[in-house]
Amino acid sequence: MSNTPLDCLIVGAGPAGLTAATYLARFRRHVLLADAGASRARWIPASHNCPGFPFGVGGNELLARFRLQAQAYGVPEVHTRITQLARHADGFTASDGERHWQARTVILATGVIDRVPALEDIDEAIAAGTVRLCAVCDAYEARDEVIGVLAPAQAAIGHAAFLRTFSRQVCALASDGDAADPALRRRASDAGVQLWPAPQRLALVDGACQVYFADGRRLRLDTLYPALGAEVQSGLASALGATLDAEGAVVVDDHLQTSVPGLHAIGDVVSSLNQISVAVGHAAIAATTVHRRLPRNYC
Structure with a gap:
C-alpha cells in the first residue's frame, strides 16, 4: 500500500x-x-x-x-x-x-x-445472438423473427408488447406458471402476444432456441430474451x-x-x-x- x-x-x-x-x-x-x-x-x-x-x-x-x-x-x-x-x-x-x-x-x-435461463450451451447461444440480453440495444437486429420473452407472466407480457414494434410473432413464456390467468391472457391477446406456460427445458438446436413444454408441445424461437x-x-x-x-x-x-x-x-x-x-x-x-x-x- x-x-x-x-x-x-x-x-x-x-x-x-x-x-x-x-x-x-x-x-x-x-x-x-x-x-x-x-x-x-x-x-x-x-x-x-x-x-x-x-x-x-x-x-x-x-x-x-x-x-x-x-x-x-x-x-x-x-x-x-x-x-x-x-x-x-x-x-x-x-x-x-x-x-x-x-x-x-x-x-x-x-x-x-444478468440472471440467465437454464439453457444448454448458454454461452454459445449468447454469442450467436439466439439469446439476447437487451431489447433496447438489439431488438432491431431481431426484427421479423420469432421472438420469445422468458419472465414472470406480468413482466413477460410487458416486455413482449415492447417487442411487438419489431415483430408480429412474439411469445411470452410465463416462468412463474401464470399463463392460465384469464386477465393475463386478455392482456397478452390485446397486445398481439402469445402467452405460453413455463418451459420444461430450453436447448440450442440448429442456431435456434428450442422450447420444450411439460405437455409435449415444442416451440422454436429465433431469438429469446430472458427478462429475469x-x-x-x-x-x-x-x-x-x-x-x-x-x-x-x-x-x-x-x-x-x-x-x-x-x-x-x-x-x-x-x-x-x-x-x-x-x-x-x-x-x-x-x-x-x-x-x-x-x-x-x-x-
Whole structure:
C-alpha cells in the first residue's frame, strides 16, 4: 500500500469505469482502476446501437478500445476484485483481502450480473445472438423473427408488447406458471402476444432456441430474451450505508454522488437505462465532479 493516497479509486473496468479513469487521468489526477474482469459488455457479440460504430462492434473489441485509450494516458490497472471498502476521515481504504489502497474518493462502476435461463450451451447461444440480453440495444437486429420473452407472466407480457414494434410473432413464456390467468391472457391477446406456460427445458438446436413444454408441445424461437432481472453489484456501497433503491441499485444525485460523501456510482449499478452511452455519460459527470471537488493540483 502506497503512503500517498489516490485521488480516486475506480472499481470496475467496463465502459463506465474505463471512461472515468480516462477523464481523471486527463485531469492529471492520481488514479487506480481495479478490474475483476467481469464487465457485462463482454457478453455482446455485436452491438449496432453504440454511437460511433455504424457497422457494429463486439463487446470485447469495444472494451479493448476503451482500455487502450485509458492506457494512453497512463492509467494504472490492477486485476483484482475489491471485496472491502471502509470510510475514514481522509477518504477510503479498499482491500481485495490481501492488498490495501487508500483513496480520497471512490467511483463504483461495478455493474450488474444478468440472471440467465437454464439453457444448454448458454454461452454459445449468447454469442450467436439466439439469446439476447437487451431489447433496447438489439431488438432491431431481431426484427421479423420469432421472438420469445422468458419472465414472470406480468413482466413477460410487458416486455413482449415492447417487442411487438419489431415483430408480429412474439411469445411470452410465463416462468412463474401464470399463463392460465384469464386477465393475463386478455392482456397478452390485446397486445398481439402469445402467452405460453413455463418451459420444461430450453436447448440450442440448429442456431435456434428450442422450447420444450411439460405437455409435449415444442416451440422454436429465433431469438429469446430472458427478462429475469439482474443481481446489482452494490455490496460495497451498501456496506458503507449508501442509499439503495428497492431493486438494490445505488441511489445518486445529479452528479452521481451517493449518500456517502466522496463515493460516486456510475453505469448499471445505478438505477437507470442500462446502456453503454448512458454509462459513458455517467462517467464524464462523475469524473468531472470528483476533479472539481478535490484540492487543486497545480503544476
